[in-house]
Amino acid sequence: MSLSDAEVRKIAWLARIEINGDDIAAYARDLSGILDLIEQMNEADTSDVTPMAHPLAQAQRLRPDIVTEEDQRELFQSLAPQVESGLYLVPKVIE
Amino acid sequence: MHNKTITELSAGLQAREYSSLELTELFLSRIRRHSKQLNCFVTVTEERALADAKVADAARSKGRAGPLTGIPLAHKDIFCTKGVKTSCGSKILDNFVAPYDATVADRCRAAGMVLLGKLNMDEFAMGSSNETSYYGPVRNPWDADSVPGGSSGGSAAAVAARLTPAATGTDTGGSIRQPASFCGITGLKPTYGRVSRYGMIAFASSLDQGGPMARTAEDAALVMQAMAGFDEKDSTSVDRSVPDYRAELNNSIDGLKIGVPKEFFEEGxxxxIAALIESAIDQYRRLGAQVKPISLPNMKLSVPAYYVVAPAECSANLSRYDGVRYGYRCEVPKDLADLYSRSRGEGFGAEVKRRILIGTYALSAGYYDTYYLKAQKVRHLISDDFKNAFEQVDVLVGPTAPSTAFGLGEKTDDPIAMYLSDIFTIGANLAGVPAISIPVGFVGDKPVGMQLIGNYFAEERLLNWAHRYQQATDWHTRMPEGFE
Incomplete structure (x- = not known):
């Protein structure tokens, strides 16, 4: 499996990770190598095998729908790059 | 004194031979002397350590001391520690001061342990050499030109160099056991769900598991006692009582059935190392164990399946680093898409990017069945191999890693070669079973670890088997030169 530079650009866009143009070829080479490694699993016949999502086949635990956490908005917002009036700021989305 | 085990230090504290404050100052001074050359600490929490030690001494004077009260410890920098920088080895979290404690950090503190600092690691625990850290590689105390292993490389190096009596680590594909092997210490990866993942920064959530790293199985048992147990804050935590690990350590191992998977001794x-593992198995025979050959026929599929499951889960988990709510934000973003893409592009290192990209690709429209579904099926085959093996034997043993610590820079240009250094450890993560690595000798000047893999929730038996071996041998007492 070999990924083209264009495919790497598309994946990087889906992942919202900017990759410098100079580095695209190296990523294409490395990712293609990893896909070759991954494709070794095609040697296994899995037609009758069920997929395994959890090591202990556990179901997700539920809890009563009651409030257990206190409000820590100020503490959490103190970590943000940019906040104003309790809101997280990002560049303007709609002109 | 720094060469004593936790059990010995605990006895000294109880006999009032020294205070926790004196012990803590001793380890802090060792950290000041040695940690720069090893680069094993990201943060040293000196003030916090001294304050914790005073609390521990006060508790002891009131007769309220447990076996870990006043014993120093350092956390892998993946565990959130309230008010203390928690970087996960990444530029994207370089400015992140955790607003809460991980359950593991909370429980170690509740047990009276003293926090010395936060340990270097591969970025987001993605690596096998500690070379992907934003803070630079950690050096192996046994050989400054070699890696300590990874991703818990700082933890392993700090314990081996006696800069802390014990450390926490996490293991997603071998990240406790492989560095334990490379640095000549004892490291336990518990059963998935045994130790809470709350506040442990997520990499691959169906595989990640925290565990203790220490010099001996007995010390690992003590720290494990504090770490383990049900936590309602972790939805995958298992609600099951925790045994008294120390009480089981000295059980006889006469009649223990050891399985030796032939796949561990094939190519590569x-x-x-093979000879050292054979001689450790002979030691077990002398202790009364029966040894039989066994097979894990799908082991060779574990690395390929892992490099779908782990990147897929990582690509989802790491989508939270968006430059909006915390962590690194790029300068002057021109729009929202630019803010996301450049913050992540500039904030993540190359290996993390590779894994996010692979995971994004594997989960993208049209590829799910080919990659993720197929990998989940292969994971079932691998898990069934372990299930079948544990119907015949109590424990599986083999090398922890195919080599001793490799050279710094030796594998950084070849991701696949790096990935294959986890060939013997990944299976236990995919199946979710516990495993421990213990030192069993040296090749040249470098330590070699042997891995014991047990059935689900067999931690107390793994610690017992490892302890009995350590009672009969002295590999775990060896100390790297220059750190006396």
Whole structure:
């Protein structure tokens, strides 16, 4: 499996990770190598095998729908790059 | 004194031979002297350590001391520690001061342990050499030109160099056991769900598991006692009582059934390592164990399946680093898409990017069945191999890693070669079973670890088997030169 530079650009866009143009070829080479490694699993016949999502086949635990956490908005917002009036700021989305 | 085990230090504290404050100052001074050359600490929490030690001494004077009260410890920098920088080895979290404690950090503190600092690691625990850290590689105390292993490389190096009596680590594909092997210490990866993942920064959530790293199985048992147990804050935590790990340590191992998977000794294993594992197995025979050959026929599929499951889960988990709510934000973003893409592009290192990209690709429209579904099926085959093996034997043993610590820079240009250094450890993560690595000798000047893999929730038995071996041998007492 070999990924083209264009495919790497598309994946990087889906992942919202900017990759410098100079580095695209190296990523294409490395990712293609990893896909070759991954494709070794095609040697296994899995037609009758069920997929395994959890090591202990556990179901997700539920809890009563009651409030257990206190409000820590100020503490959490103190970590943000940019906040104003309790809101997280990002560049303007709609002109 | 720094060469004493936790059990010995605990006895000294109880006998009032020294205070926790004196002990803590001793380890802090060792950290000041040695940690720069090893680069094993990201943050040293000196003030916090001294304050914790005073609390521990006060508790002891009131007769309220447990076996870990006043014992120093350092956390892998993946565990959130309230008010203390928690970087996960990444530029994207370089400015992140955790607003809460991980359950593991909370429980270690509740047990009276003293926090010395936060340990270097591969970025987001993605690596096998500690070379992907934003803070630079950690050096192996046994050989400054070699890696300590990874991703818990700082933890392993700090314990081996006696800069802390014990450390926490996490293991997603071998990240406790492989560095334990490379640095000549004892490291336990518990059963998935045994130790809470709350506040442990997520990499691959169906595989990640925290565990203790220490010099001996007995010390690992003590720290494990504090770490383990049900936590309602972790939805995958298992609600099951925790045994008294120390009480089981000295049980006889007469009649223990050891299985030796032949796949561990096939291509790629260094001959000298194979010989050391054979001689450790002979030691178990002398202790009364029966040994039989066994097979894990799908082991060769574990690395390929892992490099779908782990990147897929990582690509989802790491989508939270968006430059909006915390962590690194790029300068002057021109729009929202630019803010996301450049913050992540500039904030993540190359290996993390590779894994996010692979995971994004594997989960993208049209590829799910080919990659993720197929990998989940292969994971079932691998898990069934372990299930079948544990119907015949109590424990599986083999080398922890196919080589001793490799050279700094030796594998950084070849991701696949790096990935294959986890060939023997990944299976236990995919199946979710516990495993421990213990030192069993040296090749040249470098330590070699042997891995014991047990059935689900067999931690107390793994610690017992490891302890009995350590009672009969002295590999775990060896100390790297220059750190006396």
């Amino acid at each position: 294993l260094n001959e000298d």
